[in-house]
Amino acid sequence: MAAAGGDPGRAALSALQFAPFSSALDAGFWHELTQRKLNQYRLDETPKAIKGYYYNGDPLGLPARLTLEFSAFDMNASIPARCCPAFGTLYNTNTFETFKSCDKKALLDKEANEIWESIKSGAALENPMLLNRFLLLTFADLKKYHFYYWFCYPALCFPDGIHITQKPVCLGDRFSLNQIEALQKAYDDLCQEEGVTALPYFLIKYHDNSVIISLLKRWDGFFQDQGEKVTVGVYDPCNLSQYPGWPLRNFLILAAHKWGSVLQRVEVLCFRDRTMQGVRDISHSIIFEIKLPETPLGPDCPKAVGWEKNQKGGMGPRMVNLSECMDPKRLAESSVDLNLKLMCWRLVPTLDLEKIVAAKCLLLGAGTLGCSVARTLMGWGVRKITFVDNAKISYSNPVRQPLYEFEDCLSGGKPKALAAADRLQKIFPGVSSEGYNMSIPMPGHPVNFSEVTMAQAQKDVAKLEELIDAHDVVFLLMDTRESRWLPAVIAASKRKLVINAALGFDTFVVMRHGLKKPKQQESGDSHFSSASASSDLLGSSLFSNIPGYKLGCYFCNDVVAPGDSTRDRTLDQQCTVSRPGLAMVAGALAVELMVSVLQHPEGGYAVASSSDDRMNEPPTSLGLVPHQIRGFLSRFDNVLPVSLAFDKCTACSAKVLDQYEREGFNFLAKVFNSSHSFLEDLTGLTLLHQETQAAENMQIFVGSMCAASQDPTHRSGT
Secondary structure, three states, X not given: OOOOOOOOOOOOOEEOOOEOOEEEEOHHHHHHHXXXXXXXXXXXXXXXXXXXXXXXXXXXXXOOEEEEOHHHHOOOOOOOOOEEEEEEEEEEEOOHHHHHHOOHHHHHHHHHHHHHHHHHHOHHHHOHHHHOEEEEEEEEEOOOOEEEEEEEEEEEOOOOOOEEEEEEEEHHHHOOHHHHHHHHHHHHHHHHHHOOOOOOEEEEEEOOOOEEEEOHHHOOOOOHHHOOOOEEEEEOOOOOOOOOEOXXXXXXXXXXXXXXXXXXXXXXXXXXXXXXXXXXXXXXXXXXXXXXXXXXXXXXXXXXXXXXXXXXXXXXXXXXXXXXXXXXXXHHHXXXXXXXXXXXXXXXXXXXXXXXXXXXEEEEOOOHHHHHHHHHHHHOOOOEEEEEEOOEOOOOOOOOOOOOOHHHHOOOOOEHHHHHHHHHHHHOOOOEEEEEEOOXXXXXXXXXXXXXXXXXXXXXXXXXXXXXXXXXEEEEOOOOOHHHHHHHHHHHHOOOEEEEEEEOOOEEEEEEOOOOOOHHHOOOOOOEOHHHHHHHOOOHHHHOOOOHHHEOOOOOOOOOOOOOOOOOOOHHHHOOOOOOOHHHHHHHHHHHHHHHHHXXXXXXXXXXXXXXXXXXXOOEOOEOOEOEEEEEOOXXXXXXXXXXXXXXXXXXXXXXXXXXXXXXXXXHHHHHHOOOHHHHHHHOHHHHHXXXXXXXXXXHHHHHXXXXXXXXXXXXXX
16 A cells, blocks of 8 residues: 655645455354354345444554454344444355356445445435445355355545545644543543444544534534534544545545535544553544545446455455364264255255254164164254163174174173264264163063062163153164063153164064153043954044044054063074164164154144055155054065054053053063063953954854754754
């Protein structure tokens, strides 16, 4: 920047030059832009109002900075003390190509015309902040955390420039100590009166020991007793001793347009308010005199400049790379959120991610299904995942269970639940994962051999109740049928959403358990009565529009109580022998079913979708909300059956839940230590079996009688 030059006397005329703004966009601004881009703006490129500020108290050597912080998007946010606000427009583009090809001249001209119109209309006199406009053109590469930006502070130009008639001098060389103190007090009083942190422009009258300042809009009459002497003040962010800052430019255009016909010369005070070692000082402010152009400004907007130069001093944008200074864990969290929020931009705008991310998930089983479910939950951004398992990692596990490695099998193997929780933390530090190495007591597996085993079983039950109570969704991912019974009972009693997944060789079932109504809302129609089974099952209408509270659980389709399914079984019958891809398919569907349920406004009480609904309007933004998904890998086919809650269910029927809620562990101990007949007697299955057998015997008898009546050897009475 060329020096202003010139002698102290009035005779010398030299061009007045201005120190441009240097943009100061802190990390908080980019973080807030990221959040708004993901959650609000998405693909919207319409201009957004933003706010920055500049300061006039920097020590010598620092550039005149226009600062934008995280609060830049809140137009009502407060401005730091003794800082002057500046209002601007954000143009955030969706692609780097749009950012590069954007018509910078058109943007500048548009903003300059708005400033010019505010000058011509007088609006800038009423609100001088209209002179301090800025533009910010940005592109945010949220995958790499690279932010490209180009800052512009539009300044209107005089065709022949502005000339100084007295070169700048320090205020301390022109004003007495009394005048400096009077100026400081008058400025503070006016700021307080107007309720602002700083005044961008103001009028000044001063005498030997007094200083009076006023607002621009009070120009008329303010200088009546001053003769030809007119002094104006500008809140100046520059700290150079010979040059004013950028905000003076548009004000001089205003002065020339409004008062150029009556003013030849204007004295300008660049007000600078520095605090050094706790002492406030404005004596380093500069004061000088300029000559307004004799040729009046025309009706058209003057030429405008203002695009900031880049770091190399050329005309071009700047780039900031925040990935290098971000906490890697924070970066990982933001990246996980990015993948999810991009779904909301175009594909599923109504997706409520908060419901999914906030879901606390309990995974009972950390084997093949548990590993697949956990990975898919993390893909959906779920932050709270808890494992329960009592097995150790064996050499056959790592190839099918993606949370484990070969080293985890050594020395007898690590406990699965603990290793799985630890691995989730390594994969994504933002997840809160815990593991509990514990057994789940089961029907048909007695616990009454000793006081020790009974005490341990009671402790395990209490812990399981505590865990289910502390989570929102319970996944049943165990190997055996009977291991699912106790958590199914507890979750039904506590009204928790249960997602069940079970595997065959090439078949699977994924289902949500019916969610019981709150106790005060329960009614007699929540279970399917066996009395109406034979007739109602024949009608397809029975399985349409079934709400969640009427849906069955994993045990509702069974007419025998769970027992020890591993007794007298060969190795291939004891292990879950499945096609290798089956668990990944079922695990993914289990999580997707949970997500669909959470997106439904009625949650677990949502009406069940069936295969017949596939051509109908889906109930959620993600599609159907089935009760069950039964897959057949050999046919690469899925069906969506629906089944009603069974009033004789050994897990979720009213009789079982009532007994559990009244007697607690005493009831459970009877189930563990008794044969399956205990639950069957309790629920009425035993009577049902007897009635069924009697009906079958009667049918056989009637059949034999009919056959006898058609026998030609038959004689009446014999």
